[in-house]
Amino acid sequence: MAAARVSKLANGKAHAAPQALYQRIRADLEEKILSGRWPPGYRIPFEHELVESYNCSRMTVNKVLSGLAAAGVIERKRRVGSFVAKPLVQSAVLHIPDIQAEIAKRGEAYAYELLSRKRRKATKDDLDRLGIDKSCDVLVLSCRHIAKGRPFALEERLINLDVVPPASEIDFTRVPPGTWLLGHVPWNEAEHRITASLADDVALKALTLKKPAACLVVERRTWRKNKIITSVRVTYPNDLYQLTARFTPTGLRS
Amino acid sequence: MAAARVSKLANGKAHAAPQALYQRIRADLEEKILSGRWPPGYRIPFEHELVESYNCSRMTVNKVLSGLAAAGVIERKRRVGSFVAKPLVQSAVLHIPDIQAEIAKRGEAYAYELLSRKRRKATKDDLDRLGIDKSCDVLVLSCRHIAKGRPFALEERLINLDVVPPASEIDFTRVPPGTWLLGHVPWNEAEHRITASLADDVALKALTLKKPAACLVVERRTWRKNKIITSVRVTYPNDLYQLTARFTPTGLRS
DNA sequence: GGACGTCCTATGTCTATACATAATCAGCGG
DNA sequence: CCGCTGATTATGTATAGACATAGGACGTCC
Incomplete structure (x- = not known):
C-alpha cells in the first residue's frame, strides 16, 4: 500500500x-x-x-x-x-478597498487633497472616539479623494499620537493618511460601522452635492494591542460608491 | 539538547x-x-x-x-x-443579522407584513437580477418588518422558481421569505451590495418617512451551484439601522 | 561583458514514531 | 441506582530524518 x-x-x-x-x-x-x-x-x-x-x-x-x-x-x-461545523449564516467577508488603489484599478485619474490638519490635546469627544480616559495628543485631519475630477470621498480622521508618534512628522499633503498608516503601522483589529445619512453642510460642500443628498458613511476604528490607533469617518456620495461583500460558507479558496 | x-x-x-x-x-x-x-x-x-x-x-x-x-x-x-507582510486591509467580517432574530434579541415587539405577492414570467429586468438568459417563473414579494410598531425595513424579493419550485406553495403571509429560505434551501455563496439612497415614494410610504430621507440599502443575491436562488433588496431608515463589521487578521490574538 | 549552467540553501512536503491529554465507556463497589 | 475508577481511543503536540523544489549566487565559456 x-x-x-x-x-x-x-x-x-x-x-x-x-x-x-x-x-x-x-x-x-x-x-x-x-x-x-x-x-x-x-x-x-x-x-x-x-x-x-x-x-x-x-x-x-x-x-x-x-x-x-x-x-x-x-x-x-x-x-x-x-x-x-454548522455554517454561521450571518457573516460575510466585506471588501474594504484602499480608496487610492481602488480608483487606480479602475484606471481613473486620482487626486487627493488635504483640507485641514490640526494637532491638539484630545477633547472629550476625541477621547470618546478613541476609547480612552486620560488625555493625549491627537492629530485631526480632513481630506478629500477625487476621481476623474469629481469629489469621491470625504475623510475625517483622528490619529492617536500616543500610539503613533511618527504620524506628527508626516507630510499628509502628499500622502493620504490611510495609505501611510496602512504601510507603516501594524494593527490587529478593526471595527466598521456602516450607515446612511443625509449630507450635512460640510459634506455637501466638500463633495459638491446639491441639497437633499444621501451618503454612505463608513466609520472605522483600528486597534493595536487594545489601543485605538485611528478613528476615521469616510463619507461617499451615494451615486459613486458601494460596498460589496461576498461570502462562501467555508470562506476558503474558491 | x-x-x-x-x-x-x-x-x-x-x-x-x-x-x-x-x-x-x-x-x-x-x-x-x-x-x-x-x-x-x-x-x-x-x-x-x-x-x-x-x-x-x-x-x-x-x-x-x-x-x-x-x-x-x-x-x-x-x-x-x-x-x-504589508498589512492589507481589504476584508472584514460583516455581520448580517436575521431581522427577526435581531429585533427579538433587543427585546422589542416584532411584526411582519406581506405587502404584495406576484407570480409571473420573468421580465427582462428580473432575468438581469437573477443573472440568467432564458426565461423562467419568478415569485415577486414585497414585505415589511416592524419593530415596536414602527416600520423597520422594507424587503423586496425575487425568487427563482426554477431553482426553488416549492416556494410557490408557501404561505408567505405567515413566514417571512428570508426565514423560510434560510431554513429550507441550501446555498453556496452570497453577495451583498450596500448603498445609501434617498427614499423613493414606495419606500417613503412603506416606512412612513418624510420627504428627504436617507436609507441604507442592502441587496443580496444568493447562489446555489452557480444559479441564483433569490435576489433581495432590503431598505432601512437611516436612523434605525447600521451595519457593523469587525475584523481580526486571521489568528492574530490580541 | 553577457549568456548559460551548476551549486547552494531556505522553504515545502512527507514519514514513522512517540507520548500527552481529554472524554467516553465499561465495570466495580457501595 | 449512584458514584468512582481505570481502560480505551481520537485528537494534540513534538521529534528526527528525508527528499523535492525554487531561485539566487557564482563561476565558466564564448
Missing part, C-alpha cells in the same frame, strides 16, 4: 493534481462538505481512516484537519471525532 | 498560558510583528535559526511559519527567507 503511494511519487508529480498531497486531501474534504454530502453535524472519518484511504501518514491528514478546524469548517473533539 | 528543552518546559517558563510550544512561538513572533519591532518587509529569522533559539525541531517552527503565512501575516520565498 505504502508502496503504491511511493511509486506515485517516484513516477513524478501527480498527474492532473500538481498540488501537494495534503492540499488534494483538503480539497477533497471541502468538496464533500460544500456539496452537502457531509452535512453540518456529520462525523467525518477518523484520522486513522483517512490515513488508510489516502495511504499517507497521520501527520499529513492531521495537518489537513487542523487547518480545517482553524478555518472553522470543522470542529474536533478528543476521543469523539471531527464534525462538520 | 532535547534534554535542555525538557528542562525548560519543566521550569515552567511561566509565560501567560504557553500551552503548546508552537503556540508560544507563534505568540512570540506575532508580538514582535505587532509591536513594530519587526516592521513590514523585515526578514524574520530563518527556520534553522528559530530551531536553535527555541530548541525545537524544524517541523515545529515550520508549523508556526506556515500558519502565519496562511494567515497573511508573513510572506515566504524559497531560498530567500520569510518576510513580514
Whole structure:
C-alpha cells in the first residue's frame, strides 16, 4: 500500500493534481462538505481512516484537519471525532478597498487633497472616539479623494499620537493618511460601522452635492494591542460608491 | 539538547498560558510583528535559526511559519527567507443579522407584513437580477418588518422558481421569505451590495418617512451551484439601522 | 561583458514514531 | 441506582530524518 503511494511519487508529480498531497486531501474534504454530502453535524472519518484511504501518514491528514478546524469548517473533539461545523449564516467577508488603489484599478485619474490638519490635546469627544480616559495628543485631519475630477470621498480622521508618534512628522499633503498608516503601522483589529445619512453642510460642500443628498458613511476604528490607533469617518456620495461583500460558507479558496 | 528543552518546559517558563510550544512561538513572533519591532518587509529569522533559539525541531517552527503565512501575516520565498507582510486591509467580517432574530434579541415587539405577492414570467429586468438568459417563473414579494410598531425595513424579493419550485406553495403571509429560505434551501455563496439612497415614494410610504430621507440599502443575491436562488433588496431608515463589521487578521490574538 | 549552467540553501512536503491529554465507556463497589 | 475508577481511543503536540523544489549566487565559456 505504502508502496503504491511511493511509486506515485517516484513516477513524478501527480498527474492532473500538481498540488501537494495534503492540499488534494483538503480539497477533497471541502468538496464533500460544500456539496452537502457531509452535512453540518456529520462525523467525518477518523484520522486513522483517512490515513488508510489516502495511504499517507497521520501527520499529513492531521495537518489537513487542523487547518480545517482553524478555518472553522470543522470542529474536533478528543476521543469523539471531527464534525462538520454548522455554517454561521450571518457573516460575510466585506471588501474594504484602499480608496487610492481602488480608483487606480479602475484606471481613473486620482487626486487627493488635504483640507485641514490640526494637532491638539484630545477633547472629550476625541477621547470618546478613541476609547480612552486620560488625555493625549491627537492629530485631526480632513481630506478629500477625487476621481476623474469629481469629489469621491470625504475623510475625517483622528490619529492617536500616543500610539503613533511618527504620524506628527508626516507630510499628509502628499500622502493620504490611510495609505501611510496602512504601510507603516501594524494593527490587529478593526471595527466598521456602516450607515446612511443625509449630507450635512460640510459634506455637501466638500463633495459638491446639491441639497437633499444621501451618503454612505463608513466609520472605522483600528486597534493595536487594545489601543485605538485611528478613528476615521469616510463619507461617499451615494451615486459613486458601494460596498460589496461576498461570502462562501467555508470562506476558503474558491 | 532535547534534554535542555525538557528542562525548560519543566521550569515552567511561566509565560501567560504557553500551552503548546508552537503556540508560544507563534505568540512570540506575532508580538514582535505587532509591536513594530519587526516592521513590514523585515526578514524574520530563518527556520534553522528559530530551531536553535527555541530548541525545537524544524517541523515545529515550520508549523508556526506556515500558519502565519496562511494567515497573511508573513510572506515566504524559497531560498530567500520569510518576510513580514504589508498589512492589507481589504476584508472584514460583516455581520448580517436575521431581522427577526435581531429585533427579538433587543427585546422589542416584532411584526411582519406581506405587502404584495406576484407570480409571473420573468421580465427582462428580473432575468438581469437573477443573472440568467432564458426565461423562467419568478415569485415577486414585497414585505415589511416592524419593530415596536414602527416600520423597520422594507424587503423586496425575487425568487427563482426554477431553482426553488416549492416556494410557490408557501404561505408567505405567515413566514417571512428570508426565514423560510434560510431554513429550507441550501446555498453556496452570497453577495451583498450596500448603498445609501434617498427614499423613493414606495419606500417613503412603506416606512412612513418624510420627504428627504436617507436609507441604507442592502441587496443580496444568493447562489446555489452557480444559479441564483433569490435576489433581495432590503431598505432601512437611516436612523434605525447600521451595519457593523469587525475584523481580526486571521489568528492574530490580541 | 553577457549568456548559460551548476551549486547552494531556505522553504515545502512527507514519514514513522512517540507520548500527552481529554472524554467516553465499561465495570466495580457501595 | 449512584458514584468512582481505570481502560480505551481520537485528537494534540513534538521529534528526527528525508527528499523535492525554487531561485539566487557564482563561476565558466564564448
